[in-house]
Amino acid sequence: MSKPTQAISVEQVRKAFGPTVALESVTYGIDAGKVHALLGENGAGKSTSVKILSGLVRPDSGVIRLFGDEVRMNSPRDAHRLGVQTAFQELTLIPDLSVAENLLLPYQPTGFAGLLNKKAAEERVAASLEKMGLHMISPRAEVRTLDLPLRQKIEIAKAALREPKVLLLDEPTSALSGEDIAWLGQIIAQQKARGTTIIFITHRMPEVRMFCDSLTILRNGCSVGTFGIEEISDEEVIEQIIGRSLEKTFPPKPPVDRSVAPVLTVRDMSAGRLRNASLSLQPGEVLGVAGLAGMGQLELFLSLFGDMPASSGTITVDGREVKIESPRDAIDAKLGITLVPEERKTEALFLRLDGRQNTALPVLDRYTRFGLIDSEAEGLAVAGALAKVQVAERALYMPASAFSGGNQQKIVMAKWLLAGGRVLLLFDPTRGVDVGTKHEIYLLINEYVRAGGSVILYSTEIEEVVHLSHRVVVFYGGSIVREIDGAVEAISESEIMRAALGSTQTHGPDSAARKAVQS
Template identity: 55%
Template sequence: MSAATVPAPDTSTASAVKADSIRKSFGATVAVDDVSFDIAPGTVHALLGENGAGKSTIVKLLSGLIEPDSGGFTVFGEQARLGSPRASHRLGIETAFQEMTLVKDLTVLDNMLLPYAPVGPIGMIRRRMAARDVAAHFERFDIAGIDLEDEVRDLDLAVQQKIEIARAIYRKPRILLLDEPTSTLSGRDVDWLGDVIARLKGEGVTIVFISHRMPEVRAFCDRLTVLRNGGHIATGDVSGFSDGDVIEMIIGRSISQTFPSRPDAGADQGPEVLAAAQLCAGRKLKDASFSLRRGEILGVGGLQGMGQLDLFLACFGMAEIHSGTISVDGKPVTFTSPADAIGANIGLGMVPEDRKTEALFLKLNGKHNASLPVIERFTRFGLIDGEAERTAISRVFDRIDVDRRALWTPVGAFSGGNQQKIAIAKWLVSESRILLLFDPTRGIDVGTKHELYVLMREYVEAGGSILFFSTEIPELVNLADRVMVLYGGRVAEEIPAERLSEQAIVKAALGGESKMAERVA
């Protein structure tokens, strides 16, 4: 199929998409139950709800990946048969998925052309012509500078997300589904997406936008639909609901205080547990020094790709250290692998940015995932004591409110929020005293975010310590005891609690008034 064969958007009909009594179940689990809503053509429509509310099921149904058990969709007034992705594509429906569909071992160009690469008369792909077309497309949407021959695996997650979005747009959709597109984006990249959405809307494209971030919903969207437990709760203009209204509809209750209270800035500090001095590591970290104390949440801010990931990987034995030192309890340490960092005398645990590929084995149950770092604790004479393992894991799952089904159910069957809880649970089982949390609330609904915020504060109040990176600046402002901001691979500024604000973090992230920008240049 050529993208050029997709009909032009028709804004004369009453609905671009109309869902009529959609029902879909997976075994005994009802994912979507009698859901009906309308999306007006040429608008940006938010689809909101907790993880597991049915949003992803709706996206998969519209994308042709699965079919409803009953009910159906109309697309621009015509009954739609969405039995396959190709059927959706023929109707002009394209999707940029949160769990990206890029093939990491292929080049950017090859991914952009899948599965409709232009071919010549003898079946050969016209790569040169396609490369010019893709390069022009990237330039049009302000993502020029990406080498089309780079393998996707070598690119930052944010760049991969932009390519995922660009590929969906490349096929000239009438309806574009954006499934949590900002979960890997921050700062200028979110602004970039806002510009893209505004441009497509101006061209008559209908956009379905899934997000857990209300500021983005208000900035980008005209209307919204809220789902809860697979059912339709409300549809209406974004301006007709307060943030509190939306949160209450999403989780079925109000959250009186989103963030837990933070200790006074003058509270006594514990001893230093983790520190770095002039650390240069990986590809992007050039000079980072910090000190993390017991009972403290030290935030890490900065635009994407400023060395944050290399900092965390170095502290967990996963990135090469070129110079500088890491210390634990005031003593220099050398980590040759994560096993060294996890060790009993160190006690580090890390929650990485991509839970599905880096934190969890999706085909294993929650019990096996949670016990992996310390499986030897439950082993005698080469055999696992299943009862002891189950008892220890159950205690932690109860503490962080993970369904007991996770003990025997593959984690791939659970929502993103529960998967993230299990990724954290394994470090609680191992009794880690220092947690490295890299954007732990990415793609998590507001209710589960609140639970994780409370868990983080309870953890440090019990004597643990957290090094915490987030792409959501309000999290850093309200959770961290202080924040260090990276710029160009260096610590641009450390902001104490009494000066913490979104403006201060953004200013430092952009170079601020420091001389960091000049040094990087």
């Protein structure tokens, strides 16, 4: 029996950026027409591997073969010419251009004298969107007006519509949940049916099991091993990724004193898609928020942080009605409401500034006297906060852009730990971070509520909401339709999904995605 043809062969590849070695002697192979997972912690070398295969970065040494032929990709155009397309986690879409312009860039149809044919472009894109189950998106819509999950889908569609031989999916589900993941399953099934080889980068093991045939694990820039999907357990994968075992992924929930008055109460709040939401939050409590994308969760978080005006309703802090008209109002010591937002790179960090400046910025006045910053006091305070979230001391002087996604997220957490707020709003805080960093974030949440802080947590990973929350409110159609109190009944994924789907449906989107890939 002949050996399957390898679509991709990576042999002894090395890449360094100055003194930092991103990849060292990385070697793995992927059979043609298969879905192959590339796993590892943030900073393990996955992103560098994707950039090399996409033509964005050239390796210092080593060999890359596509379908048996040695190749050198000096630019994305070289990769495109060889049939390699990439959907990036950090979206490459241009916000001020339309959906049609983004999908066709840089291959827009032209007419007389080389001028762009806008009508032909929109017609082509409309047909393509219909084919991919995205008919609800107008080709004329500006990308900036779309929610993050829709932008993620467009990024994936942009790569898939070019009929690649090799498709790289870099964290494609980091902004997706529920039915969106089922949609991705259908796209992967379509690509497999036409013989496309897919590299799938994710931190979510259920998706590896759902979509992939094999996997390669990277650790500290080195390839640890390549395995068939049935040859290795989830526990073994985690140990290989982080080089140690995790005793328990989720720490036990700290007890909550229900006899004390709520620290935060919301009554009949409406804002954007949010309609008449009411909830309360106890000191030391984690309140989970669940629901499919676009059901009003984001508006709740933004309104509580003063980033979106509420059209109606009241907010009460410590029994006193307050008005939050800006983030400055929320951060104020009398309220102490802070937010870890959906997109850390564009909403939470100044990537060109170092970790010290990013972390101290909300409370810079603490270290300012007569208009001058006490750099020593600022540095000591930030160093303490960074140590608490286990970020290397070099973050004090290196730009945030130099760090992996997981460490960037921990810098965001350090910022609010330094600010010392009483209510921490976490909107999908583990999006795009590895299993080790996730565990560290879970422990930080636990430590925060044990110290008397309160958390409102939304996650696209329902498992996190189940295992970290004392109570859960479920959104559907812009309203809270269900509250599950862990002190009264068990918080379960099935109960959350029933409410999130607006019905008693028992077959979740995961099963739909699995069927799509297996068919």
